[in-house]
Amino acid sequence: MVEKFKVDISKCIYCAGCVSVCPTAALTLNETRVYCDEGKCVACGVCEKACPVNAIRINKGGK
Amino acid sequence: MRFQTEYDVIVLGAGPAGSAFSKVAARGGMQVLMLDKKKEIGSPVRCGEGIAEHSEADLGIMVLPQAVASRIDGARVFSPNGKTLCLKNEGTKGYVLERKLFDKHLAIDAARAGAHVLPHSLAKGLLVTNENKPCGVKVLHMGEEIEFRAPLIVSAEGMEAKLAREAGFDVKAALYDVDTCFEYEMAGVPCEPFIDLYFSNRLAPRGYVWVFPKGKDVANVGIGIGGSVGGNPKQLLDQFIAEHPELFKRSQPVEFKGGIISVGAPINEFVKDNFMVIGTAAHQVDPIHGGGIGLAIEAGNIAAEVALNAFESGGDYSKARLLPYEEAWTKKSGSKLAKRLTLRKVLEKLNDDDWNHIVGSINEEDLQKVMEGQFKSVVAKIVLTRPTLFKLLSALV
Ligand SMILES: Cc1cc2nc3c(=O)[nH]c(=O)nc-3n(C[C@H](O)[C@H](O)[C@H](O)COP(=O)(O)OP(=O)(O)OC[C@H]3O[C@@H](n4cnc5c(N)ncnc54)[C@H](O)[C@@H]3O)c2cc1C
Ligand code: SF4
Ligand code: SF4
Numbered sequence: 116m117v118e119k120f121k122v123d124i125s126k127c128i129y130c131a132g133c134v135s136v137c138p139t140a141a142l143t144l145n146e147t148r149v150y151c152d153e154g155k156c157v158a159c160g161v162c163e164k165a166c167p168v169n170a171i172r173i174n175k176g177g178k
Numbered sequence: 179m180r181f182q183t184e185y186d187v188i189v190l191g192a193g194p195a196g197s198a199f200s201k202v203a204a205r206g207g208m209q210v211l212m213l214d215k216k217k218e219i220g221s222p223v224r225c226g227e228g229i230a231e232h233s234e235a236d237l238g239i240m241v242l243p244q245a246v247a248s249r250i251d252g253a254r255v256f257s258p259n260g261k262t263l264c265l266k267n268e269g270t271k272g273y274v275l276e277r278k279l280f281d282k283h284l285a286i287d288a289a290r291a292g293a294h295v296l297p298h299s300l301a302k303g304l305l306v307t308n309e310n311k312p313c314g315v316k317v318l319h320m321g322e323e324i325e326f327r328a329p330l331i332v333s334a335e336g337m338e339a340k341l342a343r344e345a346g347f348d349v350k351a352a353l354y355d356v357d358t359c360f361e362y363e364m365a366g367v368p369c370e371p372f373i374d375l376y377f378s379n380r381l382a383p384r385g386y387v388w389v390f391p392k393g394k395d396v397a398n399v400g401i402g403i404g405g406s407v408g409g410n411p412k413q414l415l416d417q418f419i420a421e422h423p424e425l426f427k428r429s430q431p432v433e434f435k436g437g438i439i440s441v442g443a444p445i446n447e448f449v450k451d452n453f454m455v456i457g458t459a460a461h462q463v464d465p466i467h468g469g470g471i472g473l474a475i476e477a478g479n480i481a482a483e484v485a486l487n488a489f490e491s492g493g494d495y496s497k498a499r500l501l502p503y504e505e506a507w508t509k510k511s512g513s514k515l516a517k518r519l520t521l522r523k524v525l526e527k528l529n530d531d532d533w534n535h536i537v538g539s540i541n542e543e544d545l546q547k548v549m550e551g552q553f554k555s556v557v558a559k560i561v562l563t564r565p566t567l568f569k570l571l572s573a574l575v
Contacts, residue, residue: 130224132358132438135337135351136405144338145215145300164353167360167411167436 119158119174120151126170133162133171182294185211185328186489188315189293190301190341192219194471195457196334197284198237198478199485200293206486210293211326212285213317215300220281224437225471226361226390226398227280228373231271233472237479245280246273247392251371255545257537258378258530263545272373274390274398275471284475304331304344312345312452330485330495332454334478337438339459347455348445353405355442355461357385357468360411361400363433367425369397375467377533381418383407384526386467389425396432402468404526405438412436439468443519448481448507449500456481462511465519473511480506517551524573535564 120141122133131144141155142162163171187203189196192214200212227247234241250273252266289295298319305314305325314327333342337356339349369391376387384404391397401415419426440461448455456462457474464470484503488495528536544556553574561568 128360128434128436129222130435130437131336131338132356132436134340135438136353136356138350140340140343140350143300143340146217161353164408165356165358165405165438167358167438169410169412 116153117174117176118151119153119156120162121172121174122149123170123172124148126168128168130167132165132167136161136165181324181326182209182211183324183326185209185294185326186493187211187330187332187485188213188326188328189332189334190315191334191336191457191459192216192285192288192295192297193281193334193336193457193474194284195459195474195478196332197281197288198239198475199332199334199456199482200288200295200478201284201291202479202482203485203489204288204292206482206489208486208489210288211296211328212288212293213296213299213301213319213326215298217298218278218282219285219295219297220278223277223433223435224359225277225435226388226400227275227277227392228390228469229273229275229471230269231273232269233475237472237475239284239475241273241275242279242283245276245283247276247396248274248369249371250274250373250391252373254372254374255537256374256376257533258380259534261534261537263537263540263542264372265542265545265549266372267546274373274392276392301341304341315341329493330452330454330488332456332481332485333459334456334474335459337440337458339455342453342455342459345450345453347447347450347453349455349459349461351405351438351440351461352442355440356405356438357402357441358405358411358436358438359385359400359402359468360415360436361398361434362415362431363392363396363435364399364426364429365396365432366429367391367395367397367399369394376418377537379528379530379533381414381421383409387415387418398435399426400435402439439463439470441465441468441522444512444515448504449497451497452495454481454485454500454503462507462515464515465522466525476511477503477507480510514551520573521548521553524570527570532564532567535567536560539563
């Protein structure tokens with residue numbers, strides 16, 4: 116299965132911006148890692164827009 | 179390690195809101211557990227770290243001297259073409275904090291008052307009774323899943339607010355009502371004791387760039403832009419820095435920070451049966467500048483007094499018993515913030531030319547009035563020289 120949510124950890128500043136805006140509460144930040152519950156993610160791309168360092172790529176085809 | 183697992187209240191998050199609540203509640207005799215997923219309370223920082231000096235008296239806190247990075251006399255607003263307005267009076271004095279120390283000190287204060295504090299503990303989910311009322315949390319701590327129980331749960335989770343969401347609060351942030359921010363702490367920036375705000379639609383669409391001094395030559399240099407405008411905050415900030423060699427030609431970043439912050443309205447309810455939401459989790463943030471430290475402590479204090487009342491009169495934490503927090507908060511800060519939200523929604527429609535005109539045609543006194551929510555005479559003054567702004571600014575009068 117192709118993952119819908121992908122984060123480039125070399126860019127991520129673990130600010131949790133993505134977590135706050137996700138409409139389905141699919142994301143969790145613990146310390147420095149963002150985790151995505153792929154079962155909840157609807158590939159809407161909102162987190163991708165909110166990330167201040169463009170660290171997220173959403174694969175819309177992964178739906 | 180064996181844990182006490184039964185408490186009177188569990189506080190989620192050890193930011194300013196959670197620590198303020200925990201201190202007051204513990205001092206009043208409640209058994210308090212405050213947990214935070216961070217292993218180091220206060221770090222990483224997601225903040226410009228500015229706070230008004232009068233907050234200390236207003237909030238009944240003492241800012242630890244070591245947590246003050248620098249003292250501030252006032253604020254300066256820069257228009258896109260470089261015109262400046264400067265606000266400097268008793269009310270504009272402030273601090274730029276070292277939040278890593280500030281937040282940790284507030285947590286230490288809560289512990290001194292008797293609260294139990296547990297860092298490195300992620301609250302994963304809510305426990306509920308048969309009637310579906312919150313009665314505890316599932317926590318992941320050092321590889322162990324622990325169930326802590328209490329008749330009152332307080333979300334001081336900041337913008338993430340995942341458990342508040344699980345409890346049914348509408349805390350999800352909409353892109354339109356947040357600013358996405360990126361910030362460097364930089365060495366080698368010539369500093370004066372002012373917080374500087376640069377407005378420009380080109381460089382900071384619907385937001386601003388800030389330079390907050392943390393010493394003679396160290397500053398937080400950050401940018402916040404509207405969440406729905408779709409720009410790249412880091413790229414825009416780098417561009418701002420490149421365009422201001424007079425400030426940054428010898429500067430080096432020593433820390434990367436960032437985050438998103440609510441600049442919309444507070445959430446529509448702060449309490450349900452057995453649950454309270456305080457601080458930035460409840461979007462209690464100033465919509466103009468995104469400041470939320472003082473408001474978080476204020477909400478923590480008010481909510482804790484209400485919780486204590488419920489505790490002392492037998493531990494009924496029903497919504498009706500918790501509502502006085504919502505009412506007191508709304509009375510104290512609600513209408514002030516609502517006015518500032520209206521102002522934000524007007525300012526976000528201005529183009530750079532309008533900004534230049536406005537900053538060029540009003541004076542310090544006018545700016546002070548605007549900050550206090552008295553818009554009428556200032557709008558009249560601006561419209562006199564630029565009638566085309568009437569339609570836009572009329573929303574303020
Ligand atoms: C870039 C930026 C700049 C800012 N600049 C300023 C400024 O200059 N001045 C100002 O006053 N305000 C500023 N703010 C806003 C300010 O940072 C917040 O309003 C303030 O931190 C809110 O305090 P709080 O206690 O409500 O939440 P927070 O400080 O966010 O604390 C929440 C805590 O809860 C913890 N937590 C969350 N979920 C869980 C969970 N499930 N389990 C365990 N722990 C959890 C988090 O780890 C965190 O420690 C800025 C914000 C940003 C993003
Ligand atoms: S794509 Fe949408 S649903 Fe998926 S994690 Fe991002 S915000 Fe959440
Ligand atoms: S918004 Fe971007 S930088 Fe922030 S935690 Fe999410 S992926 Fe990382």
